[in-house]
Amino acid sequence: DAGVTQSPTHLIKTRGQQVTLRCSPKSGHDTVSWYQQALGQGPQFIFQYYEEEERQRGNFPDRFSGHQFPNYSSELNVNALLLGDSALYLCASSLDNQLWGYTFGSGTRLTVV
Amino acid sequence: DAKTTQPPSMDCAEGRAANLPCNHSTISGNEYVYWYRQIHSQGPQYIIHGLKNNETNEMASLIITEDRKSSTLILPHATLRDTAVYYCIVSSNNAGNMLTFGGGTRLMVKP
Numbered sequence: 001d002a003g004v005t006q007s008p009t010h011l012i013k014t015r016g017q018q019v020t021l022r023c024s025p026k027s028g029h030d031t032v033s034w035y036q037q038a039l040g041q042g043p044q045f046i047f048q049y050y051e052e053e054e055r056q057r058g059n060f061p062d063r064f065s066g067h068q069f070p071n072y073s074s075e076l077n078v079n080a081l082l083l084g085d086s087a088l089y090l091c092a093s094s095l096d097n098q099l100w101g102y103t104f105g106s107g108t109r110l111t112v113v
Numbered sequence: 114d115a116k117t118t119q120p121p122s123m124d125c126a127e128g129r130a131a132n133l134p135c136n137h138s139t140i141s142g143n144e145y146v147y148w149y150r151q152i153h154s155q156g157p158q159y160i161i162h163g164l165k166n167n168e169t170n171e172m173a174s175l176i177i178t179e180d181r182k183s184s185t186l187i188l189p190h191a192t193l194r195d196t197a198v199y200y201c202i203v204s205s206n207n208a209g210n211m212l213t214f215g216g217g218t219r220l221m222v223k224p
Contacts, residue, residue: 004156033211042200042214043157056211090156092212099147099204099212104156 004105006091012111013081019110021076025093026103031055032074034066035090037107043090049074050096078110086112117201122219125195131188133218135201138182143205146177147212148186150197157200157214160186191222 005024013019025032031050035043045058049068063079072093078085088107095101118136125131137146148160161168161175163184168175174187188195200217204210 035214042198042216045211045213048211058211092156097206097210099145099202099206099210100159100162102149102157102159102212104158106154106156 004091004093004103006089006105006108008108009106010109010111012113015081015083015112017081018077018079019081021078021089021091021108021110023074023076023091023093023105025072025074025091029093029095029101029103030072031094031096032068032072033092033094033102034074034076035092036060037088037090039087046076081112083112086110117203117215119199119201119215119218121216122221124221124223125188125191127193127222127224128190131186131191131195131220131222133186133188133199133201133220134183135186136183137201137203140181140203141205144203145206146175146181146184147202147204148173148175149200149202149212149214151200151217152194152197160199191220193222193224196220196222 007022033048034046037043046060047057048055052068065077068074090107092102092104147162149157151157163175177184198217198219
C-alpha cells in the first residue's frame with residue numbers, strides 16, 4: 001500500500017516564477033494538508049483540503065493556493081516566488097480529521113534563486 | 114490550540130531509555146497530546162497520542178500527568194535509528210483542526 005507520494009522531489013525556480021507541487025494521498029485517505037518547513041524549523045501549516053474545498057488556512061499570503069481533485073489528490077501552487085519561499089513542502093493525508101492518522105510524504109525541496 | 118514547550122535537544126545512549134518531556138500547561142479538557150517524529154530527510158511520522166491515561170504501543174509509551182499539564186514520551190530501548198526531531202502537539206479533534214508543530218526536541222542517540 002503506497003503511502004503519500006509527492007512530486008517532484010526537488011526543483012529550482014527563479015524569483016517571480018510560479019510553481020505547482022503535487023500530492024497523492026495514502027489509499028483510503030480523503031483529507032490533504034500542506035506544510036512548509038524552512039531549514040531548522042518545524043513544519044508550518046499552509047492549508048487543508050477536504051471534499052475538494054479549502055477547510056482551514058494558516059498564515060500564508062494569497063500567493064499560496066491549492067486544489068483538491070475528486071480522487072483526493074492535491075496541488076499546491078505558489079505564484080510570484082520569493083527567495084523566502086525556499087523550503088521543504090510537505091503533504092500529509094488523513095481520514096477526515098484523525099490527527100493521529102496523518103501520513104506525511106517525504107516532501108518537495110523547492111529552491112528559489 | 115494550546116502551546117507546548119520542549120527542550121531543544123537531548124542525548125541518549127544506545128540501548129537506554131529516552132525520556133522526552135513536554136509542558137502543555139494551558140491544555141484544554143478536550144485536547145489530546147500527540148507525538149510525531151521527523152527523521153532527517155523524511156516527513157514527520159506519528160508515534161502515539163493520549164487524552165488522560167497513559168498509553169503504550171509498539172514504538173513508545175506516553176505518560177501524562179494527572180493534571181494533564183505535562184507529559185513524557187518514553188522510548189524504552191533507544192537505537193541509533195531513533196535519532197530524530199520529536200514534536201509534542203496538543204489539539205482537539207474538532208473538524209478542521211490541524212497539527213501545529215513547534216520546534217521539537219532534537220534527540221541524538223549515541224553509541
